Every structure is written in structure tokens, then in C-alpha cells.
Amino acid sequence: MSDLLIWLRSLATHAFDHAWAWRMLVAASIGILGIWLARWVARALDRLMLRLQVEQILRSFLRNVSYAIAVIVALIAALDYAGVPTTSLLAVVGAAGLAIGLALKDSLANIASGVMLIMLRPFHTGDSVQIAGLEGIVDSVRIFQTTLHTGDNRVIILPNSQITAAPIINFTTRGERRLDLNIGIGYSDDLAAARTSLIAAANGNRRVKSEPAPEVLLLELGDTRVSLQLRAWVPAGEVAFARSELLETIHGSFAGQGIRIPVLQREVHVHHHGTAMTVEEGVQATTPRA
Template identity: 35%
Template sequence: MTGLSPATLTTWATRLTAALVVALVGWLIARWLGRLSARALRRGHADPILAGFLRNVTFTAALILVAIDALEVIGIPSTSLLAAVGAAGLAIGLALNSSLSHIAWSVILVIFRPFRVGDTVTINGIDGTVESVNLMHTHLRTTDNREVVIPNGSVGGNPIYNASLSGTHPFDWRFAVPFGADLEHITSQIQAVLRERTDLPKDAQPSVDVVGFSNNGVVLSVHGASAPDTSPHLQNEVLTAVHRALHEAGIATVAMT
């Protein structure tokens, strides 16, 4: 029975220990470089999205170099390792084509900056406040305090409405009232509720229109725009007040649509 000599074992143990030390120190340095790059951009008043993105890219690139150095300490030649990494990267890239598109879109979003951290946006029909953009995803915080993670490919490949740039946030609330109801009276009741709101623009009051019919009755739409810093409970407050006013007038709202 053959085995490794004590000298060989000692050599491998020394290499593994040295590789672990290189990996640990390199990981710490990679974190430091990532934080340093982000801190430098923040001092230059750069957008937080750009600072966070550069931190992630710097950390990932440094970590790859550290991994190559650690493996070379063990005894694996860097040229062979780079060739293997290149071949594996090509295979992974073909298999993860959609993931690479998310990374590409993240670069585009960071460069052209259609939104910034803290902006109120509508993406894929989802309203929320931008919290961060990383290599793969954009993170939104909705008005009901839920975190939504959207792949960057879906963000960049679809229309983006930035309420913080336009200064307003659109809304369109729909519900049905019974057939045969007095629509003029209902409209006046709803407009009276809207006029009482101090957080809606007085020079551009929301409008109330008939937009269709359903099995439940006539579909009405209350649509307009509000300031981005308007109460996140605006829809619930307005529709509750509308329901109360119509109920007191003897008119029943049938259902939201």
C-alpha cells in the first residue's frame, strides 16, 4: 500500500494554509476596495445607485482575482485556470443568456439613470419607491411597505414612469354602480369628496367619467394625479369617503373593477 510521504503532506498543508490566508486577506481587501470606491463616489455627490453598483462590481472583480491567486498558491497555474474559467464562462454564458441580459441592463440603468434612489416610479404596473439597483435586480418599496424585486431586464425592457421627475403621480380608480342610478348625482357626490381633499391639486381636480359597463353595473373611473409625497393611503381614504357619501345618499357602490 502506497501513500503520501510526510514531506508531501507537509508541503500540501503549507500550501492550503497559505491559500486560505490569501483568500481571507484578499476577501477583506476586496470588501475594503468596494467600500472605498462607493465612499469616494458618495463624497463626490454621485447617485447612490451608481455608488452601490460600483461597490458590487469592484468587490466581485477583486474577489475573482483573489480566487485565482489562492489557487495559484496551491499549485494550479493561472494560465490553465484562466483557460478553464474562460471555457466555463462561455458555457455558463450560453446557459444563462437571460441572466446576462439582466446584468447588461443594470449597466444601462446605472449609466442613463432613468431613476434615482428615493424616486417614486411605476415599473411593470408596480408602484413603489426605488431602494437599490444591483447587478441583477431593482428593489422597490411599495406604499404598503412590501419589497418588490424586479429583474433588471424587465425594468429596462418596459416603460418606466418616474413620478419624481414629472412632479405628479397618476391614479385611476374604478368601481361599478347599479344600472339606472343617477350618474350626474353620483358624479357630483364624488367631486364633492375630492374637493375636500387638501392633498390634491386645486387647479387640476380629478375627473369622474363613465368608462364602460360590467355585469355589476356602470363602471366609473376616478382619475387624476397627485404629488409624489401624497399620503400612501390616498386611494383607501378617498374611496372610503366616496362609499360613505354615496351610502348616505342612498346609492350603493357594487364592486371595485
Template identity: 35%
Template sequence: MDFFNSDDLDTDKLVAQATDMGITILAAILVLVIGLWLAGFVERRLNAAFKKSSKIDPTVSSFMASLAKYAVIIFTGIALLDQFGIETTSLVAVLGAAGLAIGLALQGTLSNLAAGVMLLIFRPFRVGQFVEVGGHAGTVKGISLFLTKLDTGDNVRITIPNNSVWGSSIRNFNHHDTRRLQIVYGIGYGDDIDKAMEIIKASIEADERCMNDPEPVIAVTSLGESSVDIMVRVWCASGDYWALNWHLLKTVKERFDAEGVSIPFPCRTIYQGE
């Protein structure tokens, strides 16, 4: 007498398999839902954290948040494959090798990307500032993850890879609110030095753009081949630097002419033998 029916055994096996598959699918759906929620949560939290810092550029914060989001999604995908019994160790190895190959192929591009992130985080200069970098000088018009754009004084656009920018010395002429202007005036050896210095001092005091703190410096710095050199150092707002420079050069020259103080030309004396 048969106590077990083969049809019943097949049915029980199918039910067990269906139950296991259903549990696997439900677990996979649960992993997917949690993974996608966690990816969005991580992105939102990072964006909120980055917005609290004025040192981090919105471009960098968005990039870093998106990078973290997709990293969570990738791990979620690997967990889903593992849930269905697919071997993920070899897959991870293949992805790692592919990532290494892509990284080597895009080494220059990735170095520009890394340099762009560093520039946007540490902010050695900002859009609108006048800088000298990579052998070029101009006003910064844009900073992206890969390129920095400058406009020269004659309105020529210069585009520099960020790797060249980050890897070179950067001179930021607008980083501080004030700058020190230095001009050297040469007067003749026969001229009155004190009188010349008084003329320079009066020209500085008459211009409101010249700051009194720090105090201007007027001093004889050298005895040149054909002139006595008087150095002037005066502080001003960064935005007034060039206008003040040009104004003082013109004003002092005009006052020297009016007061009889000469600005000598270089000259040579030639002796001719008989």
C-alpha cells in the same frame, strides 16, 4: 606574446553581463514604479470624474475605477516580463483563452453583472421607490451589481437577479412627484346624474390633497348593465395616492347614501314559463 589575457576577457564579459542585467533590472523597476503610479492615478481620476455625475452610482464608479486600475497593473506585468526577455505573446494568448473559458462558464453571472452596471448607470429606479418589475411589486431596498432587493407590502423580501430586472418592463410608481388617480362610481339609472356629479365634485374640493392643476375630470363614461358609470380623474402627490383613493371611495359612498343616490347591485330578471 599574448596581447589579451583570458582572465581579463572573462572579467570584461562578466562586467558587461552584470551591466546589462543591472540596466534591465533598473528598467524593470522603473516600469513597475511608473505602472503602479499610473494605475493609482487612473483610479483616482476616474473616481473624481464619476463623483461629478449624479447619474452614476458610487458602487459602479468604484467598480469601474478598480477595473481600470487592475487593467493597467496587468499591462505593467506583461511589460515587466517582456523586459526580462520572456515571450509574452503566448502568455497573452493563454490568458485570452482562459478569460474566454471563464466568461462562458460564468455567462449567467456576467450577464447579471452587466445588467447591474446598466441599472446603476441609467437609474430606472432608486432605493426607496415602489416598483413593479419581473412580475413582482415592492419597495426597492437595495441595488447591487448582481441582485436587486424588494420588500412587498406585507414585508416579504424578494431578491431578483439583475438580468431579469433589466430584461423586463419596469413600472416605477414613484418616479414622478404627482400621479393621476382614477375612480369609477356606478349609480342607478333612476338617479340624478348631475346631483351625483356635484356630490363627487364637492368631495374632491373638500380634500386639500386633490390638485386643481391639472383640473379634475368628472364624466359619464359608460352605461353599464345595471349602472351609469361616472369616471373621476384627479391629480395628487405620489405619496398621497392610496390614502386619497381610499378616502374618496368612503366619502363619496357616504354622501351618496345621505343624498339618496344609489349604487346598484348587479341583478338579473328571470322569467319562468308556465
């Protein structure tokens, strides 16, 4: 810092020194030329990344960073040529940078996470994802934050540092998802007929893929029902529609064959014994007709 103050005091001494004025002119030229070169380098780097098909957000970030670094180098070179004690200046700039970095550590963490997301690409714009328990469609991935929108058009804005620290489920990457439908039937119903109806419902749906073929598994023999699971592969973006259509088809098919889906009902029996009263509760399955 003292070297910098000494240099500032010397400005008055050299105010009419032609050699010193020439030195300042050359230093200014170095700075201007350096800034021009910084812009040229940034544009050249941007064109290179465009040919390499680098993400737009990453391109913009790297272009700005490269430009800033080149400008800083040019200014330091110009100041050094002008005789400015750059060691003291760098110490001041470094201390200021450290203070700013500590104050903006959360924002810097978001920037670092944003660069990681853009480079590693765990998801792209338009992907259906679940992040930290929140599910939606990716609208944009920016340096500080990522924006999603839900099926009912709510907007979710997530700081990038939270995304990289949380599990990410991408429903779109592989193009297809397995749809699992759990269906219960009564013990008196025909298991084979129910299985055939479920397979037929899946094969008759235009959204269900033929390969892998739909399948039905017996999941559990419960207290009141036989639990079956229909597994069918559908396009990743059509899961909700396929689920609705299959349930509607299965409901109609079961009704036509007399297959009933057990419904749990709770019955409460109250018994009076003089002044005493007892309560009995029980759960039973009924099979209402469709």
C-alpha cells in the same frame, strides 16, 4: 506555450548572471511602479466622477475596472521587459478568460445590465416601480441585482438581466399620478347630483391636486348600473391613502343624498313539476341602503 517553457528552462542558466539579475530587478520595479500608478489613476478617476456626480455604484465599478486594467498592463510590461514571451502568456490568459466567461455568462450579463441601469437611470433609490409584474420601492441598484421592498415589507431581489429585458413602469418619475375611481349608480338616481358629489369629495381631500382639476366621466350605461369614473391627481406616494379617503367620503355623501350603489345578486328558482325539476337562474341589481 513552447516559448514560455523555453524561457522557464533558461532561468537555471541565468541564475548567476548579474546582467540578468539587473534585468529582473528593473522588471520588478516596473511592475511595482505600475501597480502604484494604477492605484493613483483609479483614485484620480474616482475624484473626477465624484465631481461629475456619478452614481456611487458606477463609480466603484469603473474605479475597480480601471485599476484592474492598469495593473494588467503594468504586469505585462514588466514580464515583457524580463524577457517572458508575453504572446504565449496572453494566449493562455485569453483561453482561460474565455472559459471563465462562458462559465459565468449569466453573471456577466447581470453585470452588463447593472451598468446599463446605473448609466441610463430608469429609476432611482426610493422610486415606486413595477418590473415584470412585480411592484415595490427601490432599495438599491447593484452590479448583479436590484432590491425592492413591497408595501407589506417583503423583499424582492431581481437579477439585473431580467430587469433590462422587461418593461419598467416608474410611478415616481413625474411626481404625481392620476387616481381613477370607478363608481356605479342606479338608473333611477340623479346623475348630476352624483357627479357633483364626486367632484366635491375630490376637492375636499387634502391630497388631491387642484390642477389638473378633478373630473368625472360617464364610462358606460351597463345592464344594471350607470358607471362613472372620478379622475383626480395626487402625489405619487399617496395613491393608496387618497383612494381610501375618497371612497369613504363618497360612501357617506351618497348615503346622505339617497344615491345607492347597485349590487349584483344571483337568484336561483327551483320549480318542481311532479318528478321533474327545473332550475332558473337570474341576475339582478339591488340597491341596499347604506
